[in-house]
Amino acid sequence: MNAQLEENTTAVNGLLHGRSFVIDLEWKFPDDLDLAVLCVGHAGTPNTLVYYGSPGARSVAPFVHLAHESTGDGRMKQRREHMVVVNSNAHERMFIFVWDHNAVAEGRDANFLQDPEGYEVTVTDRRNQCVNLQQAPKTGNCILVGKIEGNVITNIGEPNLVTSIDNQMKQLSIMASKPERAMQ
Amino acid sequence: MSLNATQQSYLDQVRVGALSDLTVCADLGKVEVSAYRNKNFRELLFAIDSTNSISRNDWITIFATGLVENSGWIEDDVLDTGAYAEIGHLHEVYGRGDLGIRIVMDLAERATKLPNNSMSFTRRTIRESFNGIRPMSEQQLFTVKRFFESLKYHTKEDVLLLLHIQEETKGLDNAKGFDRFFATHIRDAVIEQSDQTDSSIRSLVYSTLIASDEVTAAECLAITMLKDAGFKLSTLLLSRIDTSMDELMGVDFDIR
Numbered sequence: 102m103n104a105q106l107e108e109n110t111t112a113v114n115g116l117l118h119g120r121s122f123v124i125d126l127e128w129k130f131p132d133d134l135d136l137a138v139l140c141v142g143h144a145g146t147p148n149t150l151v152y153y154g155s156p157g158a159r160s161v162a163p164f165v166h167l168a169h170e171s172t173g174d175g176r177m178k179q180r181r182e183h184m185v186v187v188n189s190n191a192h193e194r195m196f197i198f199v200w201d202h203n204a205v206a207e208g209r210d211a212n213f214l215q216d217p218e219g220y221e222v223t224v225t226d227r228r229n230q231c232v233n234l235q236q237a238p239k240t241g242n243c244i245l246v247g248k249i250e251g252n253v254i255t256n257i258g259e260p261n262l263v264t265s266i267d268n269q270m271k272q273l274s275i276m277a278s279k280p281e282r283a284m285q
Numbered sequence: 286m287s288l289n290a291t292q293q294s295y296l297d298q299v300r301v302g303a304l305s306d307l308t309v310c311a312d313l314g315k316v317e318v319s320a321y322r323n324k325n326f327r328e329l330l331f332a333i334d335s336t337n338s339i340s341r342n343d344w345i346t347i348f349a350t351g352l353v354e355n356s357g358w359i360e361d362d363v364l365d366t367g368a369y370a371e372i373g374h375l376h377e378v379y380g381r382g383d384l385g386i387r388i389v390m391d392l393a394e395r396a397t398k399l400p401n402n403s404m405s406f407t408r409r410t411i412r413e414s415f416n417g418i419r420p421m422s423e424q425q426l427f428t429v430k431r432f433f434e435s436l437k438y439h440t441k442e443d444v445l446l447l448l449h450i451q452e453e454t455k456g457l458d459n460a461k462g463f464d465r466f467f468a469t470h471i472r473d474a475v476i477e478q479s480d481q482t483d484s485s486i487r488s489l490v491y492s493t494l495i496a497s498d499e500v501t502a503a504e505c506l507a508i509t510m511l512k513d514a515g516f517k518l519s520t521l522l523l524s525r526i527d528t529s530m531d532e533l534m535g536v537d538f539d540i541r
Contacts, residue, residue: 118302118338121418121457159417159456160499166456168417185417187456227418228300229335229380 114256115232117189117224117249124184126199128220131211133202136182136222138165139273140192148274151184152198164188165195186249194250197222197234198273200263204242208264211242222246224254234258243273292329300336309333310343321355324371331375334382337419345424348384353391364396369406381414386428394431407432408446415450420457430466439474444486447471448493455499468507472514479516491522500525 126136137152140163149165151157156167169183189195199220201211222234224247232254234247241260248255263272288296295312298304313330320326330348333339353359358368376385389410393403400406411429415421421429429450436443451467471490478486490511494504505526512518 116301119418123417156498158499160501164456166417183417187418225380225416228337229382230300 114234114247114254115230117226117232117252117254118230119227119252120186120188120190122186122189122224122226124186124197125223125225126182126184126220127223128180130219131201131203134180134182134220135200135202136167136184137198137200137273138184138186139196139198140165141194141196143193150273159185159187162191164191189249194248196248196257196273197224197246198243199246200243205263208262209242210240210262224249287325288329288332289325292325292332296329296332296336299333299338302338306339306341306344309339310341310347313347314343318351318355321351322357327352327356327371328375331372331382332379334384335376335379337383340383345384345387349387349391352388353395358392359396362395362397364392364399364403366400368392369400369402372410373406376410376413381410383422383424385414386411386425386432390428390431405442408442412446412449415453417453418457419454421450421454421459421463423460426460426463426466433466433470438477439470439486441486441489444471444474444489447474448489451501451503455501464501464503464506467503468510471507472510475511475516476514491519494525495519495521497525 124136124138126134128134135153137150140149140151142148149155149157149163151163151165151167153167157163157165159166164187166185166187167182168185169181186195199222204211220235224232224234234254234256239260241262243261243263245257245259245261247257261272295304299309313333316326330352334344334348356368358365372385372389386407389407393399393407411432414425419425433439433443433447439447447467447470454463475487475490478484490507494508497504508518508522508526512523
């Protein structure tokens with residue numbers, strides 16, 4: 102088993118209460134980050150990627166919704182994205198991704214190292230318990246930040262280089278399956 | 286945060302469910318009323334409320350009644366301006382609990398002289414209590430209704446608050462009566478403005494309902510009530526009912 106992946110996937114950050122929670126992404130650098138959740142369905146149901154191009158829904162599947170996208174330009178830009186998970190039980194597990202929009206479009210590294218604390222992902226449950234997922238990857242433009250399975254939230258922080266936003270669903274699915282393969 | 290180690294440990298146990306409702310209420314119910322004048326104890330109360338894990342009615346007495354009666358926030362029927370600052374700060378630090386709106390409403394109703402920012406603070410407390418994962422519980426609905434029923438008329442801020450609550454409770458198990466509460470106040474807000482030249486509230490309501498990404502039973506009921514009240518609605522707005530009816534088959538429209 103890949104030692105790094107083993108270390109990453111066994112680092113349990115916390116336990117969530119209930120089946121509803123919010124995921125917040127806030128950042129200072131780079132210019133435009135995107136928050137996404139890959140919902141891995143129970144046996145026989147397809148995976149769903151919730152992101153700005155497919156913001157999901159709360160009342161119907163996938164019961165995950167990107168509620169607020171970043172708005173504004175330049176200094177007025179609000180660097181925040183907010184995801185609402187109404188029912189996590191609808192999925193076997195969920196993977197949280199953050200990517201640099203421009204770097205992915207250009208197929209280059211995001212160079213997150215310019216500001217190691219440039220972004221922060223926070224998961225908050227109905228008991229107002231917060232779990233912070235924060236990493237400073239050295240390479241790549243798309244980070245597999247963490248995994249939620251049942252009520253266990255796990256820090257992963259795996260950097261990847263995504264070269265196209267057109268087939269990101271496929272790429273993210275492959276990326277998300279890596280830790281699972283490592284654990285087998 | 287200024288909780289001592291014992292209080293922090295107690296809070297942690299409440300948060301993870303290691304202490305039952307009964308135990309927490311018994312422990313805090315024994316506390317002398319003079320303790321409510323201690324800022325540190327009030328912080329513990331707000332921190333426990335923020336865990337949203339105490340659902341007994343005794344908790345309302347300990348938290349809301351206890352703070353209104355014994356905190357010293359109200360003297361000679363005047364609400365101390367420091368109360369809002371303290372409540373706001375504790376909500377920022379710990380998050381908003383089930384009784385966050387209740388305490389603000391109770392204080393506002395009990396005192397005869399309120400700070401100038403009372404309405405905006407109450408609206409903000411209500412607004413920030415709904416963050417997409419907290420349904421409108423019976424307790425919350427009871428308290429929020431008190432706010433809206435106390436209004437002489439609906440301002441644009443009140444309508445924005447209603448629309449925010451509706452948006453942030455979509456897909457959740459809201460208390461029975463919420464749909465009707467929302468629809469009635471939306472209709473009344475539009476009716477109140479119908480004899481005025483300023484149509485900003487009407488425009489706000491119509492455009493929000495048309496743009497709604499997931500049409501709910503509450504929104505359908507609001508459109509229906511506006512139609513029944515004699516407002517001429519656009520085909521686009523009426524189509525929101527038609528297109529959503531199939532999706533809402535089986536939903537209790539809660540018309541009482």
